Amino acid sequence: MTQKIVIITHTEDNFSIDKVTEYIIKNGFEVVRFDVDLYPLTNKLSTIFQDGKWMSFLENEEGKIRIDDVAAVWYRRAYNIGSGLKEELEPKFFGAAMGEIRNTLFGFLESLDCYSLGKPSVYRRLDSKEEQLKIAHKLGLTVPETCITNNPEAAKQFILKHKSVVAKMQTGFAIYEDGVENVVFTNVIEEDNIDQLDNLLYCPMQFQKKIEKKKELRVTVVGQDIFTFEIDSQQSEESKVDWRKDGVNLLQKWVQTELPAEVEGKLRQLLDVYHVDYGAIDIIVSLENDYYFIEINAAGEFFWLDNLTDNNIISKSIADVLCDKAPRRNNGVLI
Template sequence: MKNKILIITHTEDNFSIDKVTEYIEANGFEVIRFDVDLYPLHNKLSTGYQNGNWESFLENADGKFRLDDIATVWYRRAYNIGNGLKEELEDKFFGAAMGEIRNTLFGFLESLDCYSLGKPSVYRRLDSKEEQLKIASKIGFKIPETCITNNPDEARAFIAENKDVITKMQTGFAIYEDGVENVVFTNLINEDNLEELDGLIYCPMQFQKKIDKKKELRVTVVGQDIYAFEIDSQQSEDAKVDWRKDGVNLLQKWVKTDLPSEIENKIIRLLDVYNVDYGAIDIILSPEDEYYFIEINAAGEFFWLDNLTEDNLISKSIADLLCHKAQRRDNTVLI
């Protein structure tokens, strides 16, 4: 029986890795951790084909591990790949080297012939907010009126039609200025912003009709398990448009909630369409008790909600999935 589970993450990841690891080891499996920010300067990855067989090895501070015979891989995070390399190479070589590093690492992950909870290609697909909204709408979710454009005239027409409009980027990122990290949150459009829309020719944005909020929901799905939590984000002035603006102060104010069976069925259908076993879904519950799908995050964070469950049940569900103690969707390379 194969009993090794590979976790792809980075050295600064949070304690959720440790909780999942505890449950995995309690199930009798061995965990191999691959911190990608230590690759390639400190971690060595090798794959070869000889005498009709493929073999792959990871060498890190803990030793040398064979990876072609693992049972499962959890592609959790891939932050800061190639950390420290820029200081080691001339600028003219750095870009090419990073291209090879990423291609090698992601090619290895894609080709592992075992069950994978997350893959680079899956994350790339789920980066498309447009496809998410189209799929969600097609399976019966309510979604906000939406415009994705780099055309200032189209944006102004959409805003004029829908009045209260929010805008957000389609990818998560921050802008660093004078060493300070400025996260780009969701914002409400006002008259002052209308003059700034000409800048869309440089970068497209997503615009949506503002949905009044009775509650905001974060729904973490692991296989067939659904963990739904809600918060009254309107209790905080800073959090009314984007709860993350006051996220630290709201961490302990999330409460577990139940979803109507029809919403749960649509959520499971959504994961079936994508053929994934993990997703962190953002939903708005309107004052009229209508559920609006906002987005699904392929590797969305769950640790603060996990701490609100008894015995870190989300971590347990992830471990059970990785150890094949729970129903999962087949995504092996060769079927």
């Protein structure tokens, strides 16, 4: 019987899913795709303990599929869970129902006794930018001087000390106005505009000493493989502080490069600490050639970099880890 690998994602995910799926099938495995935005209205999930055995089933448009006996799970995305449910339920029931839906889905994912490339609990832990920075510092990685606060006075003192800092949110912070999403990017704050920080009381921010950049790196770690790409973010006024502001125009300008062996070793140690086999890491290379660790993204995107490689080598690496054809960190349920 062909072994199955479950991919947890959503219907609007990009083509990287198809590339990884292609390599998984080449490795001789079957792929079961679980789109969470179709749960629970289309996808049905059942776990049953009966006659001394645990069994789980996913019922979707393709039929009924047993998924407790899978070889591995790739927890990639969990966007728009319960899509369409709000229109089906009375408002007074919607919040409670969504709580049950999320608890049931994430509880199922945590309980699977197999290898998992990503888990909800791991993603929640990696949401802490503060812990990331502290662990990176302990491992010997260089991190920018940082202040995380909702105290306007603490922020002002930090800015006065460093003269020029960048301010950023710790989440994918966006403001929605008239149905339009306005993402809050990283911005520079100078001494002459610190009086604008009084509203910090209502929402904390992260401040870091501004690093003059030579280039920026996106490092994708899969198992023990490391794929490093660089961009000259200083070539555009829009991208100088945050390359994402001009991200579309820079998509084809990333170039594959290599990290110093010492930095690579410390990044592998970082994934060892979190016991994960995937991480998308942002690094700034200063004018003095110092490598500053900025953050690790548990489910950071990789498709635009993979597209610049021969034969989509990042997708192949992910498939090989899932199929146990490459070294990986064991993270099955332990009893």
